[in-house]
Amino acid sequence: xxxxxxxxxxxxxxxxxxxxxxxxxxxxxxxxxxxxxxxxxxxxxxxxxxxxxxxxxxxxxxxxxxxxxxxxxxxxxxxxxxxxxxxxxxxxxxxxxxxxxxxxxxxxxxxxxxxxxxxxxxxxxxxxxxxxxxxxxxxxxxxxxxxxxxxxxxxxxxxxxxxxxxxxxxxxxxxxxxxxxxxxxxxxxxxxxxxxxxxxxxxxxxxxxxxxxxxxxxxxxxxxxxxxxxxxxxxxxxxxxxxxxxxxx
Amino acid sequence: xxxxxxxxxxxxxxxxxxxxxxxxxxxxxxxxxxxxxxxxxxxxxxxxxxxxxxxxxxxxxxxxxx
Ligand SMILES: [Zn+2]
Numbered sequence: 001x002x003x004x005x006x007x008x009x010x011x012x013x014x015x016x017x018x019x020x021x022x023x024x025x026x027x028x029x030x031x032x033x034x035x036x037x038x039x040x041x042x043x044x045x046x047x048x049x050x051x052x053x054x055x056x057x058x059x060x061x062x063x064x065x066x067x068x069x070x071x072x073x074x075x076x077x078x079x080x081x082x083x084x085x086x087x088x089x090x091x092x093x094x095x096x097x098x099x100x101x102x103x104x105x106x107x108x109x110x111x112x113x114x115x116x117x118x119x120x121x122x123x124x125x126x127x128x129x130x131x132x133x134x135x136x137x138x139x140x141x142x143x144x145x146x147x148x149x150x151x152x153x154x155x156x157x158x159x160x161x162x163x164x165x166x167x168x169x170x171x172x173x174x175x176x177x178x179x180x181x182x183x184x185x186x187x188x189x190x191x192x193x194x195x196x197x198x199x200x201x202x203x204x205x206x207x208x209x210x211x212x213x214x215x216x217x218x219x220x221x222x223x224x225x226x227x228x229x230x231x232x233x234x235x236x237x238x239x240x241x242x243x244x245x246x247x248x249x
Numbered sequence: 250x251x252x253x254x255x256x257x258x259x260x261x262x263x264x265x266x267x268x269x270x271x272x273x274x275x276x277x278x279x280x281x282x283x284x285x286x287x288x289x290x291x292x293x294x295x296x297x298x299x300x301x302x303x304x305x306x307x308x309x310x311x312x313x314x315x
Contacts, residue, residue, distance in 0.1 A: 128315045130311070152312065153312045153314040176282065189314065235289050236287060237289045238288065240292075242293040
């Protein structure tokens with residue numbers, strides 16, 4: 001049941017036929033693990049906290065640097081040197097004291113990640129490197145936890161959703177099969193803030209839709225965003241039967 | 250035969266597969282993703298996916314940043 005404060009706070013959700021009180025209660029019961037508190041994790045976590053996701057776990061091991069502030073909008077200049085997860089946790093609680101936020105201020109290896117996944121309904125991959133992305137994918141496939149992946153560089157964004165609770169779901173590794181990929185990241189290629197912000201915001205949107213029971217437009221799809229033309233391209237990701245992570249190997 | 254790669258028309262030999270296409274374009278295999286007519290082709294199928302006249306190929310790089 002929602003209390004009076006919550007009925008007021010979420011009144012714009014309650015007006016929506018697709019959310020309503022049932023949907024809001026589902027958001028309140030939801031447990032989301034957000035890995036990476038950079039340009040994707042900042043807007044994603046702010047929106048999910050504001051929307052009333054009841055249990056949010058934040059994971060990062062970085063401290064805030066001045067070069068982050070150009071795009072990581074959860075932080076301000078006075079936060080420099082502080083832990084990203086601690087500052088974000090404080091911000092989220094200020095936005096919404098009705099929710100529970102927990103922070104994990106270290107790099108999670110497979111065992112701890114697997115343990116965390118037993119307590120998560122959904123994972124947002126907001127990380128900035130290929131090794132973490134492969135590790136998160138593998139752990140989510142094994143734990144059968146749905147995964148929303150965002151990535152951005154320069155003026156380009158990528159967005160995908162794999163529901164690993166479904167038996168024949170493809171996975172990130174079907175798409176990008178190596179952790180040694182010469183993948184582009186923000187420190188070697190540069191990034192425009194609103195591009196990474198757009199992708200992080202859409203990760204939050206897809207998470208909200210997942211919990212209120214709306215179908216996703218990106219399930220088993222890869223969406224490419226071009227921040228110059230504002231064009232989107234949509235591709236279907238097929239399960240690779242030979243995939244070392246999700247296939248019959 | 251003519252195919253489209255990222256909206257550019259390219260003339261290609263018959264029976265070219267994806268691996269040969271990337272070599273022809275001097276693109277690295279690692280870090281690339283390929284879609285044929287909006288379907289992503291897994292890397293394990295690059296050698297046995299033969300391209301056809303009129304195919305619409307999308308070629309892009311893996312992004313890891315965030
Ligand atoms: Zn797979």
